Amino acid sequence: LEKVKSDLEMVxxxxxxxxxxxxxxxxxxxxxxxxxxxxxxxxxxxxEEAKTQVEQLSTKSLKITEIDELKNKILxxxxxxxxxxxxxGAFLDExxxxxxxxxxxxxxxxxxxxxxxxxxxxxxxxxxxxxxxTTPHEPYITINESFWPPYIELLLRCGMALxxxxxxxxxxxxxxxx
Numbered sequence: 001l002e003k004v005k006s007d008l009e010m011v012x013x014x015x016x017x018x019x020x021x022x023x024x025x026x027x028x029x030x031x032x033x034x035x036x037x038x039x040x041x042x043x044x045x046x047x048e049e050a051k052t053q054v055e056q057l058s059t060k061s062l063k064i065t066e067i068d069e070l071k072n073k074i075l076x077x078x079x080x081x082x083x084x085x086x087x088x089g090a091f092l093d094e095x096x097x098x099x100x101x102x103x104x105x106x107x108x109x110x111x112x113x114x115x116x117x118x119x120x121x122x123x124x125x126x127x128x129x130x131x132x133x134t135t136p137h138e139p140y141i142t143i144n145e146s147f148w149p150p151y152i153e154l155l156l157r158c159g160m161a162l163x164x165x166x167x168x169x170x171x172x173x174x175x176x177x178x
Contacts, residue, residue: 116145128173140170
């Protein structure tokens with residue numbers, strides 16, 4: 001009986017030491033599992049970041065192509081604008097020339113030539129357009145002697161220009177774009 005008791009005590013100590021060893025192994029395995037779980041979470045985050053970067057790069061490449069398309073459109077519009085301005089200039093030069101020097105003296109009593117060189121209709125329109133674009137809050141230009149009155153009257157009657165409500169010597173281009 002004592003022999004059985006001593007054998008059982010030995011078995012008990014062996015089982016206890018085995019249990020302690022198993023508990024240590026279990027703790028080690030749990031720690032390894034937690035580390036692997038953290039590693040997996042980190043890798044998932046890195047993968048998602050890589051996916052978002054790939055999406056951003058694809059959207060950037062789309063944006064770059066869109067920017068190139070816009071640049072091409074702007075270039076086409078600039079060339080079209082130059083063509084329109086040259087066509088307008090040719091039309092205005094042909095149909096609205098400055099008055100001959102003799103025409104100014106018909107209505108005047110003196111035959112002296114005007115002291116100021118007159119501005120063409122194209123230049124008047126350029127002044128009005130530039131003033132409207134550069135200072136839209138104050139688009140009026142002041143009419144002086146260099147503006148031929150029939151040209152100003154033509155612009156006003158056609159509705160292309162408007163007089164200032166308080167100062168009749170100032171005009172602005174009609175804002176057709178509004």
